[in-house]
Structures are given as C-alpha cells and as structure tokens.
Amino acid sequence: MKRILITGGSGFIGSHVADYLLTRGYEVVIFDRVSPVFLSEAEIVVADILNKEAIKQAISNVDCVIHAAGVLGTHETVVAPTVSIKENVIGTLNVLDAAIKYDVPVICLSKPNVWLNPYSISKDCMEKFCFMYVYEHGLKVSILKLFNVYGSRQKYNHVQKAIPTWIVQMLTGNKVEIFGSGSATMDLVHVHDVSVCIEGMMDNLEECLVTTSQPISDDVYSTFSGLNEQILELGCGEEISVLDAVMKLGLTIGKEYSVSHLPMRRGEVDGTRLCANLNRLHYLTNFRPSVSLADGFENTVLYYRENLDAILKGSL
Ligand SMILES: NC(=O)c1ccc[n+]([C@@H]2O[C@H](COP(=O)([O-])OP(=O)(O)OC[C@H]3O[C@@H](n4cnc5c(N)ncnc54)[C@H](O)[C@@H]3O)[C@@H](O)[C@H]2O)c1
Numbered sequence: 001m002k003r004i005l006i007t008g009g010s011g012f013i014g015s016h017v018a019d020y021l022l023t024r025g026y027e028v029v030i031f032d033r034v035s036p037v038f039l040s041e042a043e044i045v046v047a048d049i050l051n052k053e054a055i056k057q058a059i060s061n062v063d064c065v066i067h068a069a070g071v072l073g074t075h076e077t078v079v080a081p082t083v084s085i086k087e088n089v090i091g092t093l094n095v096l097d098a099a100i101k102y103d104v105p106v107i108c109l110s111k112p113n114v115w116l117n118p119y120s121i122s123k124d125c126m127e128k129f130c131f132m133y134v135y136e137h138g139l140k141v142s143i144l145k146l147f148n149v150y151g152s153r154q155k156y157n158h159v160q161k162a163i164p165t166w167i168v169q170m171l172t173g174n175k176v177e178i179f180g181s182g183s184a185t186m187d188l189v190h191v192h193d194v195s196v197c198i199e200g201m202m203d204n205l206e207e208c209l210v211t212t213s214q215p216i217s218d219d220v221y222s223t224f225s226g227l228n229e230q231i232l233e234l235g236c237g238e239e240i241s242v243l244d245a246v247m248k249l250g251l252t253i254g255k256e257y258s259v260s261h262l263p264m265r266r267g268e269v270d271g272t273r274l275c276a277n278l279n280r281l282h283y284l285t286n287f288r289p290s291v292s293l294a295d296g297f298e299n300t301v302l303y304y305r306e307n308l309d310a311i312l313k314g315s316l
Pocket residue numbers: 007008009010011012013014031032033034047048049050067068069070071072087091109110111112145146147148149150155158
C-alpha cells in the first residue's frame with residue numbers, strides 16, 4: 001500500500017496524517033476544497049467531494065482512501081442542518097461510490113454520536129451508509145470513531161473546539177468559558193496518535209474492515225447488531241472532566257485565569273460522559289496511544305503561543 005488519498009487533507013487531522021505518512025515513505029494525495037497551509041510535499045487536488053467526477057478521478061489511482069473531509073460543529077450546525085447532510089452524507093456517498101468503482105478500501109473518520117445535532121446525526125448516517133454499502137456493494141471500509149482529538153493546527157475560530165478555545169482564552173487573558181457545569185467528560189487523544197493509529201490500520205487493513213460475517217442478532221430491532229461492534233474507537237481510553245482538563249491546561253500555560261460558566265450550547269447535553277474503548281483497535285492493530293496528556297498539552301500550547309497573532313487574525 002503506497003499511494004494514499006486523504007480527503008480533507010488540508011484540515012487539522014488530515015494535514016497531520018498527510019505529514020506523518022509522507023515521513024513514513026507513502027505517496028500522499030490531498031483532496032480538499034481548500035489548499036493546505038502546512039504542506040508542500042503531498043500532491044494536491046483542490047476540489048470538492050460533492051464533485052463526483054473529481055473524487056472519482058482522484059480515487060481511480062490510489063491504494064487507500066482516508067476520508068476526513070466534512071463539516072464539524074455542534075451548535076454551529078443546529079441552525080443549518082442541510083449543510084451537514086450535504087457534506088457529511090452526500091459527500092461521503094460520492095467517496096464510497098468511487099471507492100467501489102475502483103475497488104479501493106476506505107478508512108472513514110467518524111465520532112461518538114451521542115448528541116442530537118446535525119453533525120452527529122450526519123456522522124451516524126454516514127456510518128449506516130458504510131454498513132449498507134458493505135452489504136449491498138461489497139465496499140471495503142473501516143470506520144474509526146475519534147474521540148476528542150487535540151494538537152497543533154486545530155482551528156480556533158472555525159468551529160468552537162474546546163482545547164484551542166481554552167488555550168487562546170488563557171493566553172489572551174480572557175475568561176475561560178465553560179458550557180454547563182464542567183462535569184461532562186472528554187477522552188482526549190493527541191493528533192500524532194491518530195496518525196500512527198491510521199498507519200497501523202492500513203498495515204492490518206483486512207482485519208480492520210467491516211465484515212458481514214458477524215453473527216446476526218435474532219432481535220428484530222437490531223438485525224445488524226454485529227456491525228456497530230466493528231467500529232474502532234480511538235481516544236486515550238481515559239475520561240477527564242472538563243474542569244480537570246481546564247485545570248491541567250492552566251498549569252501547562254502557567255498563567256492566572258478565571259472561569260465563566262455559560263449555559264450549555266444548543267445541540268449538546270450537560271454531564272455527557274465520553275470514554276473510548278480501545279480493545280478492538282488494540283486487538284486488531286496492536287496500537288496504543290503513546291502521547292501523554294502532559295506532553296500533548298505542552299506541545300499544543302507551544303504551537304498556539306508561537307502562532308497567536310496569526311491564529312487571532314484567522315490566517316492559521
Ligand atoms: N477534530 C476532532 O476532534 C474530531 C473528532 C471526531 C471526528 N473527527 C472527524 O475527523 C475529520 C477531520 O476533522 P478535522 O478536525 O480535521 O476538521 P477540519 O475542519 O480541520 O478539516 C476538515 C477538512 O475537510 C475539508 N472539507 C470539508 N468539506 C469538504 C468538501 N465538501 N470537499 C472537500 N473538502 C472538504 C475542509 O476544507 C477541511 O480542510 C472529520 O470527518 C471529523 O468529523 C474529528
């Protein structure tokens with residue numbers, strides 16, 4: 001497996017995966033509707049996954065697709081649900097159709113879909129379509145549910161993601177905003193671990209693919225219950241409360257800060273607990289995350305500190 005197409009390769013996760021795979025000797029093609037800011041050595045296709053012909057052509061000559069293109073956002077998507085459906089569902093269907101045509105395996109990035117917002121609903125729908133395509137078209141797909149990914153390059157003002165937002169609020173001396181009580185938990189995984197994990201999945205792709213040979217339940221409401229268990233989960237495997245995460249970031253930054261508690265945002269529920277189960281991923285690929293929270297926070301804070309002006313101007 002040599003030539004890899006990364007949809008959404010100009011984004012936070014896609015650009016890190018692209019960089020990492022380049023260092024590992026892969027040929028990388030980035031397919032994104034915007035040009036990458038960080039990369040030079042990958043082949044770049046600036047196009048939209050909603051353009052069927054463009055994605056078909058890009059997939060026609062690769063060995064594997066890492067599908068990371070999509071729109072994110074919880075409260076941001078509540079007011080515009082059709083965008084999530086268009087990008088994350090219809091866009092994904094275009095990727096899957098092209099993958100079937102050229103018999104190319106796909107690693108599809110998803111997320112824990114515990115809330116009722118258009119982003120989560122569209123990702124859940126994307127997973128279901130992957131399953132359907134396995135049954136109906138013999139699609140080769142592996143689904144990786146990423147929990148709370150953090151690290152350098154995550155946009156601060158794109159959608160409001162917790163870690164970049166808190167870091168910037170601390171660095172600029174603003175109040176650190178916490179939605180709800182702060183008792184909700186996250187499972188934070190560093191983006192470097194995501195890259196290493198994806199390489200591990202490609203090395204063990206046959207084993208990681210969703211298969212129809214799982215036992216089918218006799219529960220009429222969950223005929224396909226064997227499928228969800230085949231989705232791989234990636235976090236660090238430990239939950240941390242929002243309050244503890246803020247406190248640890250504060251210690252890393254080493255500045256005084258105060259906290260402001262705001263009402264929960266639309267599309268989110270207070271007190272949600274998130275923790276990935278890495279057993280299946282580890283069993284199939286032998287992968288375990290290796291970046292500690294202390295090291296991960298250290299290098300992430302450094303990135304935001306060094307690039308604060310550009311980040312505040314929106315150019316990074
Ligand atoms: N960041 C996280 O914590 C996290 C957690 C779970 C899952 N994920 C998933 O990982 C993937 C990547 O997330 P990210 O954090 O890197 O997001 P990001 O916004 O940084 O990157 C997404 C990229 O997709 C591109 N894109 C969007 N729509 C497109 C289209 N129609 N055609 C072509 N390119 C398009 C964007 O231009 C962007 O570069 C997404 O599928 C996301 O749902 C992310």
